[in-house]
Structures are given as structure tokens and as C-alpha cells.
Amino acid sequence: MSTSRILLLSLILGWTVGATAEVQPEAGEYGLGDPASEAEIAGWDIDVPPSGAGLPAGSGTAAQGEAVYNAQCAACHGPEGKDGAYPRLSGGQGTLASDKPVKTVGSYWPYATTLYDYIHRAMPFTAPQSLSADDTYAVTAYVLYINGIIDRDTTLDADTLAGIVMPNRDGFISPDPRPDVHNTACMDHCDERANGASGSAERKPDDGVPTM
Amino acid sequence: MNDDMPDSRGAAPDAKRRRLLKQALGTVGALGVPLIAGRGVAAEAGDNQAPNVPEWMRSQGKPILSPAYGVPSTFEKDVVRTPTDLTTTKTSSWSFTPLQALEGSITPNGLVFERHHGGVPTIDPEQHQLMLHGLVERPLIFDMAQLRRFPQVSIKRFLECSGNTLTEWEKPTGKTVQDTHGLLSCCEWTGVPLATLLREAGVKDKAKWILAEGADASALTRSIPMDKALDDALVVYAQNGEALRPEQGYPLRLILPGFEGNMQVKWLRRLEVGDAPFMTREETSKYTDLMPSGKARQFTFVMDAKSVITAPSGGQNLAGKGFYEIRGLAWSGRGRIKRVDVSVDGGRNWQQAELDGPVQPKCLTRFRLPWRWKGDSVLLQSRAVDDTGYVQPTREQLVSVRGTNYVYHLNAIQTWEVSSSGEVSNVHV
Helix, strand or coil, X not given: CCHHHHHHHHHHHHHHHHCCCCCCCCCCCCCCCEECCHHHHHHHCCCCCCCCCCCCCCEECHHHHHHHHHHHCHXXXXXXXXXXXXXXXXXXXXXXXXXXXXXXXXXXXXXXXHHHHHHHHHCCCCCCCCCCHHHHHHHHHHHHHCCCCCXXXXXXXXXXXXXXXXXXXXXXXXXXXXXXXXXXXXXXXXHHCCCCCCEECCCCCCCCCCCC | CCCCCCCCCCCCCCHHHHHHHHHHHHHHHHHCCCCCCCCCCCHXXXXXXCCCCCHHHCCCCCCCCCCCXXXXXXXXXXXXXXXXCCCCCCCXXXXXXXXXXXXXXXXXXXXXXXXXXXXXXXXXXXXCEEEEEECECCCEEEEHHHHHHCCCEEEEEEEECCCCCHHHCCCCCCCCHHHHHCCEEEXXXXXXXXXXXXXXXXXXXXXXXEEEEECCCCCCEEEEEHHHHHHCCEEXXXXXXXXXXXXXXXXXXEECCCECHHHCCCCEEEEEEECCCCCCHHHHCCCCEECCCCCEECCCCECCCEEEEEECCCCCECCCCEEEEEEEEXXXXXXXXXXXXXXXXCCCCCEECEECCCCCCCCCEEEEEEEEECCCCEEEEEEEEECCCCECCCHHHHHHHHCCCCCCCCCCCCEEEECCCCEEEEECC
């Protein structure tokens, strides 16, 4: 038996042991890579999409999260999510169309699930992935609370988090409308042709485009 | 045709020009970029110049392996990446490539710009794994040895942070081209097509997006559209012939030619196939482009055509009248650079520059134009055209549509002003 056949066979056998599906999927063209078991995937699959799929068991409220926030987050993000040296977390609603937009969780973020996802994967900055699920739910609740999005005693868990509607949920435009600016490759005396510019800009409305 | 453009080389330097050269190099030295390769530059080095025999010819030089992994000449010590001053921490921060000091189109590995969100992890390649799961027939885990066994491809492609040039929306801010355009690099990347790995796992029909996740402290994640993944995306383990540098994702990263740098996830550890974008922090609260209306464009992946003159460029000094070659870089995330035009009068008249070929798609392309400086104040600009017909716009054109709070994707024509004293500075016209 050739080396490649042994490899293929061991792959198939390895897959059969680890899989629950009745139908055995065929190996890929090159037979490289090892089957990923459900346990291996569960350990690494930490993302939380807008559907809330993958949220762990556990729960928390803003009331519980305040102490966690003050201990773990306030040194960087400031009390109540303001005036820290690092990104501001609260306030700013109504400023996005102004000269000085303030982008925060409350004014800008379209999904509450992203908040849980990001706190879990990357915060606290000096010790990512160190918070328990309960503490992550609680801090998520606290940040939503200081933005006036939920009450102090609202319980967040795998069933309720995805249902929260963020203020800027419909604030995003896609697909990409570019190219949105159309210059022309004028070569001579261009300032005399187009008021100093060498082409013309077309302003396209950025509202009314379906958001995703 | 502008009469400042010569068709032949300049004359030999005279005594006055030599003095100017000394002055200029004294000033420019901090940039590590002498604009002029003149003779008789350093007075104290006279003993090593004609007609004397230089000291470095009168004894043996250093032996081989000095050191075993070669480093640049000590005289090039100022050619380094420089940090931004906009971030509170140095682990979630960025540094700039010294474009003014580089030639050709390839960026040396030690000078490729950095953008990290949780510092540079130290990853043992023997322990590193890439997990591919989600909407696939066969969830798989690859180790580095397995990934290296797949049929290999090597391509030269640029890498640009979508925040490159972000300080320049409202007023000229950066002093040098390193400050204004240094979140830009170009390497030969070697690895395996992402499409090959996806076929190996068997993508299901509903699959539309892929989440890519890094193994750094930020576990950075971005959603990649499936059509890009199947088109020209690569999972790479080498750059410019050697293993990825730690700050470039060692041992494994994603390369998405022409797309914004943030998506080309470094220290790649996981790919999850899904039917919708995952709406990660990076693609919602960051890397979205705020319009004057208060709405923000999302999933603006492609880096549009852009160019910049690297010589003469901000912070440099021209050493006197006469011949110079205007040199710069052009690139487009949508394809090949078709043409670059250069203006020395602030955009009134333009001339077509020469491109160093072969011009490759989504790759830095060097352009050059001979020029004779008469000693008067001039405004230098370059304007790229790509093979879709797109013409690099002016800043005014971009601002008229996008406002000035857009942050990302500023690909405007850059202006350098050469003063009558030869100083080059960043200006808006």
C-alpha cells in the first residue's frame, strides 16, 4: 500500500471516529489536513454573529456589570465609558452627521452581539479571554446601560442579547457604491477647463441604498 | 509639453553645486535619503577620495557571516519604520514604511509597515494550527507542514492600510511621504490559494462569507466575501523568499490582493464559512466610512487607484538647479496601473511618466519622469490611471462627495511644493 493510500485511509478512519454524520464525506483532492472534532471546534469557535449563534450559557445585568467595569475597564475607558485615554464607549448619539462625530457603542455600533464578541475576544486589553461568561454578559449590559439602551436590571443572556436593537442599526450603507468620484485625465491647461480641478465630481446620494 | 522637462542628463557639478550638495546632505541625512549621488560630498572624507587611495582598500574587510543574517550598511541606519503619534499604546498601533528611501517596487521585509491590534504574538510554528469549519463538508485542521505540501503559488501584491493618508483629509499634516503614504508596502507572497483549502474542505451551497480570525491578543476577525476567497485570496507563509516576519503574521496570514490591509488577517488561525457577514467590531465600529449624512459605508474593501511621488518628496532638499528624475509609486486594487501622469505646475499641465515593467496587477508600479529644475517654486503631483479607466481624483473631488470625516480610503492626488530654496514640503492646492 502506498504512503498516500495509508494517509487517505487513516484520514477516513480518523474522520469516522470523530464524526456523527452517517454519511462519510470523501476526503479532499490532496488528502491534507486532519478532521476537526466538535470539541476542537467548540474551543476555538468564539465569534458571535448578529443571530447570537454561539453565545454561551450564563447571564448578567448592568447592576452586576458596574463593579466588573469599574475594576476591569474604567482605568482605560473612563468612568461610565467617557474621558478615558482609550476609545470612548458611551454618548455621542445624534452627532454622526455633525462636524465632530462621536462614535461610541451607543451612537455607532449596529449590533449588541458584536459588543459581547469583542469584549470576550479582546478585552480586558491586558488579559483577553479572561472574563467569565457571566461577567462578559454583565459588562456588555453595563455598556448598553450607560448608553441608555437597556435598563439597569435587564438580564442579558443567549436568548435576549441578539434581540436588542441598537440605535444606529440602520446607519450603514452597502454594497460599496464606489467608484463615487470621477476624475478625467486632462493633460493641458486643465485649470481653464474645470475651475481649477482637472475633472468633475459626481455627488451620489448616500441615502436610500439598501443596508445589510 | 512643459519646457521644464529635459531630454538629456544634466551637466557635471560645479564648485557651487558641490557646496550645495554638502549642505543638502547635511539636512537630508536624517531621512537617510541623499537625493543626489554627487562627488566630493564630505569634506572630512577627502583622504578617501581621488586622488588618494581609500582606507577601505588598504586592509581586509569583515569575514563572511558578519553577521550570518545580513543587515543593511550602518550608513543606512536612518532607513527605518517610524511610529504614529496617534495611539496611546504601542501594541495597538502602527508604523510607517520609509517610501522615500526605497527603490523599485518591492518592500524589504524589515521595512514593511505594521498595524497591530494586540501586539505581535510569538508563535511556535510547530504548534500553530489553521482550523477551517462552518458550512463545509469536512471541517479540517491544518498544521504548517501540511499547508506547505499544497501546490504553491508566489505573487507580488501591494498591501495598504485603508487608513493610509488619513491625516490629510482637511489639511496637510505629514511632513514626509513616510508620514503621508507609509502604510503601504509590496512583497512577493508565497503560499496556497484559499480556494484550494476550501475545496479540500468542501464548501456547502449556502456559503457566502468566511470569517478569518488571527491568533493574536485581539483575535482580530474580518468577514471575507466568498467570491474574493475563490478568486485570488491566498493563505501565505512566506514573503520575499523567506518565512513571514513575526510582525507580518508569522507563521501564517491571509493575503487578499487589492483589498484593505485590515482584512488580510495575520497570525491566521481560523476560517469559518458562513452564509452572512459576521459583523465583527473591525467591520462595524472601525473600517467603516462615515458620510456627511451620518450614514457610514460598510464593506468598502477595494483600495482604489493611487500614486505618490517619492522623490522629490516632503522633507527633502534639492541641492541646486539641474537634472532630477521624478520618481514615485502607483497602485490599484482593481487591476493594473495603465498610466501615470506627472505635473510640475500644480495640476495645470501633465506629462505621461515612464512605468517600470512588467506592470503587474494589484502591485506597486514604479514611475519615473526626467525633470530639470530651474530653481523656481513648483508644485509636483502624480495621477494614476488603472486599467478600469479610473483616474486618481483630487482631494477636493473626494471631499465634495465624502466630507472630511470619512477617515479611510483617501486616495487623492498628493502635492509636494518645491520652494525656490529647494525645500520640499507637503501642501494642499
